[in-house]
Amino acid sequence: MLSTLPVDAVMRALADPTRRAVFEQLARGGEVNVAELTRASGVTQGAISQHLKSLKLAGLVAERPQGRNVFYRATPDGLAPLFDWLSHYDAFWRDRFANLRDLLKEIDS
Template structure:
């Protein structure tokens, strides 16, 4: 979760996730930050297991690794019962207010 806490890093990850593969130059053009900053964000995402890289000549291409999000989904699943109960309570309250 720490890797995705930064809004710029999250935007970089989202851009990678929408593309099949994308290189640093393409990410830099659309990010509004320097190439060095994009590279630092990519390093953090790679260390977190959220992206994989594939070198090809002078370029390195990045792709999202959905399995890297598994710990986040596991953590969110832990709270599913909490939210389900509260949403059921809200649904019942709304039915009472406006049958």
């Protein structure tokens, strides 16, 4: 069986549109509790809690308990495995963009 790489966990977590929306809301809004996330999402509190658990396991979300509330925030460093994986394709895109630039110059001539 293949071992799960950190990039796999990040991709799996962000593959779900609701989890992506929760992550984006946390990335824009700072710390938010589950009740606020539930109001903004249109899904149940239980579903939000499960999405937060998946995001936390992937390293994309951190929590801070305060009394009876738990506040969640995005952890941008959790995206590092995804950026590292994408960086392997930098040369591929750089060459394509260079070809596109040459083509556009040729068309303008």
